[in-house]
Amino acid sequence: MRSERAGRGEVPRLPAPANWSAGPAPLTGALRLNTLRHQITLPFARPVAARPDGWFGFEPGAVFVQLLRELARRGPDRWRLAVLRAGGPDEHLCRVAGVRPGAEILLRVTGKGRTGRVLRTFAAIHRLGIDPVDVSPPWFASAGAALNAGLVPRPYSASQHAAYLAVRRVGG
Secondary structure (H helix, E strand, O other), rough: OOOOOOOOOOOOOOOOOOOOOEOEEEEEEEOEEEEOOEEEEEEEOHHHHHHHHEEEOOOOOOOOEEEEOOOOOOOOOEEEEEEEOOOOOOOEEEOOOOEEEEEEEEEEOOHHHHHHHHHHHHHHHOOEEEEOOOOOOHHHHHHHHHHOOOOOOOOHHHHHHHHHHHHHOOOO
């Protein structure tokens, strides 16, 4: 696979696999990239397809977490964590480095401190027996707004998760 040339400090963008499809809707492809200067990982994700070259495919509506760390030769490293929802056809999507064709951004934080807080929040959710990719999407938005305002996000509870699952079951 041929990558486009990236400028200094930019994450290289690779074309999405053209032949990926899962039934009527194409998959969103996310790249897991590790180079000398960039590390993109998917700490929480449930891909439905994977390729040896680092592409992971997600069905429309699937939630996954992308963590980008840009290593600096001098000065601090750059950190970015995004909780993304894979989009389907005919949806307006945001452009996200390493994700093709794009995704809906549910939560996005930058900086090592904020990223660490989000990861600790995910660990607390995981201790409840809930996979972070199953959390209510509106909670991600409120948690991201709180974190970006310098506040502590409201904890996600098991009862809140049960209510979200009940609404999802009835089609809400």
